Amino acid sequence: MALITAAAESRFQDHNDGKRCRIVAAETDGVVVGSASSGRDRAKAAYETTVETSIACHPAATGRGIGTLLYQVLFAELAALITAERNFRVELEKLQAHFLDERLESRAPAQRIQ
């Protein structure tokens, strides 16, 4: 087993924030034979919505469709995040609209313009 250095650990954390940056691994019989990951593309803030993906398999495990599976699972993980964020935004907007309605209703009725 390779020694886990601080640098390797920080590299892992950079790709494992549970949000845009994720790592998925493929196992056969309990042995990790490959991984796919998403990480920050570039540092500047506006690049937030772009991720850079990477994939690698053990040399003995290539040519068996594992890469395809890894990427599909990674994309599904990231898509779930997008769906969750979108749902959250929709709920938030509903909530805001609701409070706005309440505030408007609580005001004195507007004068009717003849």
Next chain:
Amino acid sequence: MTIAMSLAAIIRIASAATGRGNIVKADLGDDTVDSERIRIRRATLADLPALVEIHNHYVTHTHITFDVEPFTVDERRSWFQDHNDGKRYRIVVAEIDGVVVGSASSGRHRAKAAYDTTVETSIACRPAATGRGIGTLLYQALFAELAAEDIHRLVAGVAQPNDASNALHRRLGFRELGRFTEVGRKFGQYWDVLWFERELH
């Protein structure tokens, strides 16, 4: 050949190319060159406030840098150090009457070790100082500064649209590589980046 001489030679060529008839006066006593009132020289930490002011203008008002929040001078210190190692990473500034009006810089392109020989270049002028060939002078001076370094490729990413910067890069020998679409989000919309590359020599 000293740096001063190579800078002077290149700025003469650049001035001739811009066709503005700038009077080029080389001062071989130090590493600076006067072109009419424009002076190109290496940046020092004393220039940082002016560089931050210029950068922040583009951060706040335009999509052309993908930084979103303006910087304090203190926050920008690490950028200065990263672009000022005296080797592959350099900053040159343009002055008119002692006022810094623009800069060009080279910095690390990507973190992995094999990218050592590739630098990413960047350039910016005060809005009032554009369209006068200063960008050309800055890039020519930067390339002269880097001439002896172990650099194989210069690359530059230009957020689109930016016709002036595209034209500048093409004029300076950069080739268009490709366009990353909608890779940046700023002001609530997505922006493309056109990438350029050239050899150092």
